[in-house]
Amino acid sequence: xxxxxxxxxxxxxxxxxxxxxxxxxxxxxxxxxxxxxxxxxxxxxxxxxxxxxxxxxxxxxxxxxxxxxxxxxxxxxxxxxxxxxxxxxxxxxxxxxxxxxxxxxxxxxxxxx
Amino acid sequence: xxxxxxxxxxxxxxxxxxxxxxxxxxxxxxxxxxxxxxxxxxxxxxxxxxxxxxxxxxxxxxxxxxxxxxxxxxxxxxxxxxxxxxxxxxxxxxxxxxxxxxxxxxxxxxxxxx
Numbered sequence: 001x002x003x004x005x006x007x008x009x010x011x012x013x014x015x016x017x018x019x020x021x022x023x024x025x026x027x028x029x030x031x032x033x034x035x036x037x038x039x040x041x042x043x044x045x046x047x048x049x050x051x052x053x054x055x056x057x058x059x060x061x062x063x064x065x066x067x068x069x070x071x072x073x074x075x076x077x078x079x080x081x082x083x084x085x086x087x088x089x090x091x092x093x094x095x096x097x098x099x100x101x102x103x104x105x106x107x108x109x110x111x112x113x
Numbered sequence: 114x115x116x117x118x119x120x121x122x123x124x125x126x127x128x129x130x131x132x133x134x135x136x137x138x139x140x141x142x143x144x145x146x147x148x149x150x151x152x153x154x155x156x157x158x159x160x161x162x163x164x165x166x167x168x169x170x171x172x173x174x175x176x177x178x179x180x181x182x183x184x185x186x187x188x189x190x191x192x193x194x195x196x197x198x199x200x201x202x203x204x205x206x207x208x209x210x211x212x213x214x215x216x217x218x219x220x221x222x223x224x225x226x227x
Binding site for chain 1: 218
């Protein structure tokens with residue numbers, strides 16, 4: 001079935017460092033792809049999305065490009081801040097629907113000052 | 114704009130007890146979901162609903178029940194609580210046109226079964 005695989009965490013960076021969190025997917029066709037973020041003690045929030053191949057989603061300085069050739073949707077940020085410390089989840093619709101999401105296991109990012 | 118509201122935020126249950134986790138959304142979303150989040154395991158779909166009166170099982174439905182009598186409310190019922198149900202539970206909703214617009218999540222209910 002459709003699934004996503006995220007890089008194992010945790011990831012620890014210093015402020016202003018570059019970030020890449022890898023996400024690869026297995027899917028029939030070309031579903032929308034999502035990145036969600038979960039700040040400590042909160043629910044998940046949609047960070048960015050891409051709805052078709054070659055699309056680039058962006059928000060709050062984060063970017064991810066939907067690459068069908070490598071079946072990837074890696075999350076990137078050029079300069080992280082302490083406030084970016086959170087758990088990041090890659091997700092895609094599964095089960096033949098366009099609304100039931102399957103999430104990766106999450107990657108914990110800690111940014112130190 | 115409250116979004117998705119879950120109550121309670123925390124609860125401790127004894128083995129065999131029952132409880133209902135409440136979830137309400139005020140965005141007129143047709144689609145609603147319950148997920149559980151276990152450490153290092155991501156989120157698993159328990160039940161979902163595509164509209165009032167319609168519910169269906171997700172990946173891990175055993176030990177749970179749901180109902181959807183109104184568009185706004187989607188309570189999750191735990192009968193005969195077991196330690197394996199210790200988890201963080203999230204309710205979410207999405208736009209009527211489906212998942213392309215993403216989910217809105219509640220802030221979660223942390224449940225401990227002892």
